[in-house]
Amino acid sequence: MIAPLDSVHIRALKNIVGEENxxxxxxHRIAYCYDATRERYExxxxxxxxxxxxxxxxxxxxxxxxxxxxxxxxxxxxxxGALPANxxxxxxxxKYFNQILEIDEKNLIARVQPGVVNKHFQNxxxxxxxxxxxxxxxxxxxxLGGNVSENAGGMRAAKYGITKDYVMALxxxxxxxxIIKAGKKxxxxxxxYNIAGILIASExxxxxxxxxxxxxxxxxxxxQSAMGVFATINDAMNAVYKTMASGITPVAMEFLDNLSICxxxxxxxxxxxxxxxxxxxxxxxxxxQEVLDYQLAQLEQKFKENGCIxxxxxxxxxxxxxxxxxxxxxSQSITIYGKKKLNEDITVxxxxxxxxxxxxNRLSQQYDFKIPCFGHTGDGNVHTNVMxxxxxxxxxxxxxxxxxxxxxxxAVDLEGTLSGEHGIGLAKAPFMPLAFSxxxxxxxRVIKHAFDPNNILNPGKxxx
Amino acid sequence: MIAPLDSVHIRALKNIVGEENxxxxxxHRIAYCYDATRERYExxxxxxxxxxxxxxxxxxxxxxxxxxxxxxxxxxxxxxGALPANxxxxxxxxKYFNQILEIDEKNLIARVQPGVVNKHFQNxxxxxxxxxxxxxxxxxxxxLGGNVSENAGGMRAAKYGITKDYVMALxxxxxxxxIIKAGKKxxxxxxxYNIAGILIASExxxxxxxxxxxxxxxxxxxxQSAMGVFATINDAMNAVYKTMASGITPVAMEFLDNLSICxxxxxxxxxxxxxxxxxxxxxxxxxxQEVLDYQLAQLEQKFKENGCIxxxxxxxxxxxxxxxxxxxxxSQSITIYGKKKLNEDITVxxxxxxxxxxxxNRLSQQYDFKIPCFGHTGDGNVHTNVMxxxxxxxxxxxxxxxxxxxxxxxAVDLEGTLSGEHGIGLAKAPFMPLAFSxxxxxxxRVIKHAFDPNNILNPGKxxx
Numbered sequence: 001m002i003a004p005l006d007s008v009h010i011r012a013l014k015n016i017v018g019e020e021n022x023x024x025x026x027x028h029r030i031a032y033c034y035d036a037t038r039e040r041y042e043x044x045x046x047x048x049x050x051x052x053x054x055x056x057x058x059x060x061x062x063x064x065x066x067x068x069x070x071x072x073x074x075x076x077x078x079x080x081g082a083l084p085a086n087x088x089x090x091x092x093x094x095k096y097f098n099q100i101l102e103i104d105e106k107n108l109i110a111r112v113q114p115g116v117v118n119k120h121f122q123n124x125x126x127x128x129x130x131x132x133x134x135x136x137x138x139x140x141x142x143x144l145g146g147n148v149s150e151n152a153g154g155m156r157a158a159k160y161g162i163t164k165d166y167v168m169a170l171x172x173x174x175x176x177x178x179i180i181k182a183g184k185k186x187x188x189x190x191x192x193y194n195i196a197g198i199l200i201a202s203e204x205x206x207x208x209x210x211x212x213x214x215x216x217x218x219x220x221x222x223x224q225s226a227m228g229v230f231a232t233i234n235d236a237m238n239a240v241y242k243t244m245a246s247g248i249t250p251v252a253m254e255f256l257d258n259l260s261i262c263x264x265x266x267x268x269x270x271x272x273x274x275x276x277x278x279x280x281x282x283x284x285x286x287x288x289q290e291v292l293d294y295q296l297a298q299l300e301q302k303f304k305e306n307g308c309i310x311x312x313x314x315x316x317x318x319x320x321x322x323x324x325x326x327x328x329x330x331s332q333s334i335t336i337y338g339k340k341k342l343n344e345d346i347t348v349x350x351x352x353x354x355x356x357x358x359x360x361n362r363l364s365q366q367y368d369f370k371i372p373c374f375g376h377t378g379d380g381n382v383h384t385n386v387m388x389x390x391x392x393x394x395x396x397x398x399x400x401x402x403x404x405x406x407x408x409x410x411a412v413d414l415e416g417t418l419s420g421e422h423g424i425g426l427a428k429a430p431f432m433p434l435a436f437s438x439x440x441x442x443x444x445r446v447i448k449h450a451f452d453p454n455n456i457l458n459p460g461k462x463x464x
Numbered sequence: 465m466i467a468p469l470d471s472v473h474i475r476a477l478k479n480i481v482g483e484e485n486x487x488x489x490x491x492h493r494i495a496y497c498y499d500a501t502r503e504r505y506e507x508x509x510x511x512x513x514x515x516x517x518x519x520x521x522x523x524x525x526x527x528x529x530x531x532x533x534x535x536x537x538x539x540x541x542x543x544x545g546a547l548p549a550n551x552x553x554x555x556x557x558x559k560y561f562n563q564i565l566e567i568d569e570k571n572l573i574a575r576v577q578p579g580v581v582n583k584h585f586q587n588x589x590x591x592x593x594x595x596x597x598x599x600x601x602x603x604x605x606x607x608l609g610g611n612v613s614e615n616a617g618g619m620r621a622a623k624y625g626i627t628k629d630y631v632m633a634l635x636x637x638x639x640x641x642x643i644i645k646a647g648k649k650x651x652x653x654x655x656x657y658n659i660a661g662i663l664i665a666s667e668x669x670x671x672x673x674x675x676x677x678x679x680x681x682x683x684x685x686x687x688q689s690a691m692g693v694f695a696t697i698n699d700a701m702n703a704v705y706k707t708m709a710s711g712i713t714p715v716a717m718e719f720l721d722n723l724s725i726c727x728x729x730x731x732x733x734x735x736x737x738x739x740x741x742x743x744x745x746x747x748x749x750x751x752x753q754e755v756l757d758y759q760l761a762q763l764e765q766k767f768k769e770n771g772c773i774x775x776x777x778x779x780x781x782x783x784x785x786x787x788x789x790x791x792x793x794x795s796q797s798i799t800i801y802g803k804k805k806l807n808e809d810i811t812v813x814x815x816x817x818x819x820x821x822x823x824x825n826r827l828s829q830q831y832d833f834k835i836p837c838f839g840h841t842g843d844g845n846v847h848t849n850v851m852x853x854x855x856x857x858x859x860x861x862x863x864x865x866x867x868x869x870x871x872x873x874x875a876v877d878l879e880g881t882l883s884g885e886h887g888i889g890l891a892k893a894p895f896m897p898l899a900f901s902x903x904x905x906x907x908x909r910v911i912k913h914a915f916d917p918n919n920i921l922n923p924g925k926x927x928x
């Protein structure tokens with residue numbers, strides 16, 4: 001445990017943000033010590049900046065005094081990105097940076113503060129007939145600032161892309177306190193370096209984002225879902241990439257493997273096909289029923305060409321919800337297989353999905369763990385969950401982590417990535433050298449140093 | 465004029481790339497002294513690297529000896545990005561880096577070398593039923609490496625976005641010779657900083673791109689165009705943003721103002737409406753005729769709600785080509801208004817288009833120049849052309865440049881950008897302080913220095 005901040009620093013920080021916006025008591029330190037990992041690190045203080053100028057002044061002060069600053073939205077990350085692993089202050093943005101500043105219906109653009117919750121924003125734009133596609137599983141509580149910092153994905157990425165595809169501009173504060181704008185409210189803008197591009201997915205290590213300009217699209221008027229049942233996981237994975245390669249662009253193309261299906265069925269008795277090797281749950285959208293029918297017919301044909309033994313279209317809202325129930329409840333249901341879940345979000349080019357799942361099956365046998373898998377196969381993003389029944393047994397837990405490392409190696413060998421959407425943070429930092437050469441890691445360090453020469457912003461993350 | 469390179473350096477470079485791939489004779493220096501601006505700067509030598517290792521060795525050598533290196537594709541840029549304004553060697557990539565390495569139909573991805581010509585690549589992927597949307601006007605000769613370095617746009621950006629939306633990964637060589645990969649063949653990838661993101665649009669100032677991985681999509685089976693005639697430019701500009709805001713997503717939404725229409729008509733006598741304030745030429749696409757009909761009906765309705773006095777749909781290929789003839793020939797036709805064309809590609813949020821065109825009309829009167837405008841209104845990108853009748857008159861030319869500076873100021877005031885697709889290079893470098901604060905310019909310099917501490921890569925560009 002790291003000692004509290006010197007009282008002189010606390011005084012100085014209170015002078016910047018006001019008495020009521022800076023705390024170093026135990027209650028606040030505990031309240032901001034967690035995220036969605038099971039790791040816990042207490043900050044030395046919690047600071048709530050009221051506006052961009054406060055952010056600038058706090059950073060300037062901390063930069064001068066070499067105090068670590070950890071920007072934080074909802075603290076819902078899966079990789080420890082918002083955890084003060086090396087002490088320092090948490091810069092908590094949910095209190096004052098939670099406003100939707102503008103929904104510009106003339107240009108299909110919105111400006112928001114980083115503490116706005118994703119789903120709240122989606123709801124507000126949908127009221128106006130507009131649509132913000134990125135839908136991370138955490139959408140009910142994660143913030144748009146966190147989404148940008150981790151470049152969050154979601155189910156709709158197969159058709160609509162991920163957070164970075166919607167960020168048009170950012171305002172941000174550099175570690176030295178400089179306030180910058182990056183990007184424009186224009187689709188085309190090629191003046192100057194793409195600073196917004198490098199801030200996206202930088203996990204709060206380069207700058208504190210204070211405002212986000214997002215692209216919106218018109219909300220599709222209609223959507224419809226369908227489920228394909230496959231005898232084997234291999235059939236399902238072949239169906240995924242062959243369907244997507246044929247040019248159909250479903251909104252989502254999600255899968256559950258047999259273990260995931262059985263887990264949901266055991267907990268909720270929904271009549272799922274527990275003898276199936278895998279199911280694919282997919283959705284199409286558009287403005288005309290003819291378009292939906294056409295896409296669904298194509299999906300059915302492609303699925304059946306690739307071993308689909310049952311194809312079921314949702315006929316109404318209830319059936320629609322039933323189809324998605326299994327997918328939405330997979331993550332919590334698979335806990336039947338072990339107390340501790342080592343979950344990763346590796347991603348491979350879609351055509352490598354069949355090989356990936358074969359390797360995972362092999363590793364499951366070799367390391368003697370159940371590894372239920374589900375996720376966003378439409379974009380090659382597979383949530384792999386190594387279930388450790390007795391995590392209190394150090395040998396067993398170590399074996400679990402060894403298995404995870406093998407899974408990372410397989411992903412990289414298949415031209416994939418360590419993380420499709422969760423980021424690196426602390427949790428995956430040790431594995432960065434699996435994916436990046438020394439030259440590449442060095443370039444990351446050079447960039448980090450250029451933005452943050454005193455290493456005050458979220459230090460120790462991303463393996464840097 | 466800068467002296468030739470020391471013969472010791474020429475010898476050393478020849479030792480790296482071979483005798484036949486390094487020249488400092490006058491013929492080669494003249495052959496590589498130009499681009500699509502009228503500026504001319506001779507390089508001190510021209511070097512043709514045969515492969516990525518050559519690029520690495522050349523950069524390592526030049527970095528050690530502080531010799532400037534200017535990467536070059538086709539030299540078709542509009543802003544001097546490939547011109548050796550401060551001497552140094554041109555690293556010419558068109559000779560050996562012109563191969564399409566892979567068209568991965570399973571994953572809808574291609575890998576290319578930077579010297580591949582855009583249109584050649586489009587043709588090759590279209591043969592396979594695939595589609596690469598970015599279509600800069602230079603597509604017949606500009607290279608994909610140049611397109612990435614300038615983040616090229618084009619007519620189809622309104623629906624399909626620009627080059628950066630298709631770059632999945634890059635290989636590149638840093639000024640110190642380090643070879644790096646950035647990005648993956650996966651839609652989702654959030655491991656490490658987004659290096660590919662910052663290299664796009666960096667105009668060859670940060671690294672030499674040696675390989676590009678591009679996203680492809682399925683080629684839409686059908687397309688159809690239409691033209692709307694408007695009595696006033698203001699009606700047309702209002703129609704653009706209101707149509708786009710209504711959620712219709714035409715592939716393109718191009719405009720010609722009255723001066724541009726008249727210029728094309730004077731040169732080609734195509735029966736264009738020379739009394740119109742502006743015309744909008746638009747195209748929709750899709751896989752079903754019903755979808756096209758629906759979109760065209762919506763376009764017609766929205767146009768007519770906003771003052772469209774004539775709406776004409778193309779009924780066949782010939783009519784399709786006739787509609788686009790005016791747009792394609794606008795740039796060359798407007799030269800009837802003046803010997804020298806000061807052309808810029810400012811971009812504003814679409815809803816500011818009416819104001820922008822009003823300002824341009826005012827500046828045209830104030831500075832006494834004809835300023836024909838045309839371009840990509842679907843994304844707010846307007847090609848403004850200040851036509852200078854007697855550029856040999858220094859006063860008149862200076863007045864032309866003063867007018868351009870006013871146009872830039874207007875664009876920035878309307879939340880727009882100096883450049884939608886041409887980049888900054890040399891031509892717009894003096895105007896960077898109009899668009900960026902000292903803090904932002906400083907950040908650009910810090911990033912440049914981090915990648916290139918000896919400032920050898922394309923020095924003096926982008927106002928850095």
